[in-house]
Amino acid sequence: MIMDCFQATCAANGELLPGEFAEAPANQIDAACERAADAALELRELSPEQLSEFLSAVAAEVRSRRSEIVARCELETGYINARVEGEFDRATGQLDLFARLAVERPWDRVTSEPADPARKPFPKPRMTRRFVPVGPIAVFGACNFPLAISVVGNDFVSAIATGNPVIVKSHPSHPGTCELLGDTVKEVVKRMGFPAGTFDLFHGRSPETSIRLISHPAISAVGFTGSPQGGRALAKAVLERENPIPIFAELGSTNPVFIGRDAMAARVGTIAEGFAASLRFGNGHMCTKPGVVIVHEADADAFVEATCKTFAKQPNLPMLSGPVADAFDRGIEQLQSAADVEQLFVAEGLDGEGPWHRGAHWFAMSAETAIRDGWLHSETFGPVSVLVRCPDEETMLRVAGEFHGSLTTTLHTETSDNDFAIDWLKVSERFAGRIILNGWPTGMEIGAATQHGGPFPASLDGRSTSVGHASLDRFVRPICYQNWPESL
Template identity: 40%
Template sequence: MNLTGEMLIGASFVRGNQGTQRAFNPATNQEIAEPAYGMGGAQEVEQAAALAAKAFDAYRSAPLTKRAAFLETIADNIMALGDALIERAHAESGLPVARLQGERGRTVGQLRLFAQVVRDGHFLRAAIDPALPGREPLPRPDLRLAKIPLGPVAVFGASNFPLAFSVAGGDTASALAAGAPVIVKAHSAHLGTSEMVGRAIQQAVAAHGLPEGVFSLLIGAGRQIGEALVAHPAVKAVGFTGSRQGGLALLKAANSRPEPIPVYAEMSSINPVFLLPGALASRAEAIGKAFAASLTLGAGQFCTNPGLVLAVEGAGLDRFMAAAKEALCGAAAQTMLTPGIHDAYRSSTSAVRSAEGVTEWVRGSDAGTQPNAAQAMLFVTDAARLLASPVLGGEMFGPAAVVVRARSLDELLQVAEHLEGQLTATLHIDAADSDDARRLLPVLERKAGRILANGFPTGVEVCHAMVHGGPFPSTSNAMYTSVGATAIDRFLRPVCYQDLPQELLPQALQASNPLRLWRLVDGAPARM
């Protein structure tokens, strides 16, 4: 594919006139010469938003089978890009080719999952309470409920997933599945990758004869484009993955509108890992090695990176620390996604290292002259220091973590209560730890969206049961997930139809049930 550096606004290719920007290779610390991307502004936002608003009713009314086939065509088009897509993403992110191949698989997999969700029709939550004209003292009208999409959605690509949380990532896939047009703000860290995937979506829109405004891709300064997108009255929801600062800025802008809109922002998480005594007694070394592998995976640039380890002090914790030290001291430095992320990692680890009562336990191999490369780091402190020092509970976003030694389970519980909202919390337990785990679980349920046992949180499965969300500040809305089939719920709202004639009802609610859906009829599941 010949990259042109143009934005995709509906079916048009548009070159912005607000300056130019080139992609950047963090592994070489150099710009990628071609192409130069023309940056857009408020004018391009207006064009994309107007097209999205115009497309909304026609797109949401398209048959579910057509919507599902559209999602599958996007997946097919992405796969058809072949090695060129992986090579460009590798050049722009520094991520290993094997990792990107896996991420591409996840990207197309979630598109196909949402195609299945659309065909099933369960996401509509169709419910029917038939009229009861003879009910005393008052008759009941005919009441029918189904969900409809909110309206056009603005999606902001993430830096750490150039495919799976980007142009055709989970936010886009779930919004399109809901029946909502999407306007994507491309992340500046992977401009060429974004253009390639954007064209794959644009081609799918045309192939299925959908309104051109179903999809647009904008490029430009984050603040300028972002604020204009969130402020535009045609945009009815926002999907975002990134920093807490960025998410809160979008949330503030959305709440300042004459008509506030929901912002589904995934922001920051340190994903605490609790090592209970029985597990440490039986397998401390194995846990230490597995922890080191999880911590350094992808240079630690995962929102589910295990950044905090908590355990009661003793011989088991000492054995864990020794194993983790052995595994991490030889860990190679890895290229980070951008110079800015690398600088932020160095700053955050320096702040932790300088905090009172903190010891640097181990540091990975030196980066030498390798640009933008992160060394793995493990720090150790005690529970009292963590409770007194906010910096120790912050996200370092890289291959670094803090181990916290507690004097007792009661102190572990105190630390757990102190933690902010998290995407995940992990328990390493054996049968002997059941009583202790039972005491921790109610706290962790209040603190996290996903609770793991005897694993590590860096793998996020795309399926029906997955929750990738959690209490603030891990996300801006703990009621929803950004990964998995129920991510579609973020972009839907219920509508009740009272005594509407059959010919005016949505197909999902008609008496003949032309979509053959399972529906809730008088409170009971029925396919009638």
């Protein structure tokens, strides 16, 4: 059989990297799903301590291969070393955290009602409601988080901690990194004697490969992080199954930032520096990037001047891949050719840079233009943002009311802005999953209160989170046990 193979590309210079990765054929996908179905029956019988030990062992194995994984990740993403090292620590720390949660089982919320044989006119049965694992989970990693939202990332840890096997479809922009991580998990599966179907990984660039995976009847749920187009395509395929299943997809977000007048007057320089740093974190490859900033037009000039000075000091950095760079360029061209859009800052290319190096891009428009032409909802992946100028605070609130789904929204304010803040909060609660005060949306604390999700298009189900303790809830389902004694 002739296999369709591909290679990864070095993001810094566009050159092909060593190693070939084969498009997974249908029989490989089907076999992985069948093994996972068998493993699901065994995993649900394991103790919480066994699942915890498995996650801890994966964390230790990943740490033992740190230098190799970090080096390959740097090549495939173009991220600077500090960025990759930081994400590595987040990924392994997340494995440790969910090893603990596997024992604590916060997802297994048991509710019991005692029997009442004397109740009239009918006896009341004993009823207990608890949660059980759903079965094999198909996971699609994110292009921008190759360690923390990928093979051993947030979907993997929450699935394993609740007793579900995992099948990962690697991301084609960093298949080498995925392969290294996948090998670590397989080594732990073998060493600890876990069922062979506990974990599997395969490669693929074709949409048909992904559809084949999620269409298999053994798959019980899907975890996806990516574009709205990709998420919609998978959701459509899930609904067309003979037995539709849940899909938990984190998609697009413009993460609007609103800056109150008194906050701008008190600390315009600090706000400008914070915005520039947040926009360029990971070179704009963040789902929580501040893609839209809303200000009073009387404050705009000072903010623009301070921000552009900061942008001018920042280096151009590689985009994650050629397709990502091309999509970024198309987004910039649309802004540059649009009516009533002003170009505030565009980073120039420098000699010696690779073909995918890009720097900050910033555009401005009126509130009317932003609302009329849909720029409030237009996300371009990479270091670009738009500034929306409003003539008064009422218009700023009207702009807030136009957003229909975002992972985050942010307000910079002083206590003297409290009246505006109260009105703004009432509006922002309608569309955002995380609401930030006097901070920036990039960087996220992972804990019991974390919410990384929001109304569409932020995610397909705004009630779920893909990060934090509550991400465990996605891969379990409730059962009511009626008349069963506690001993059983």
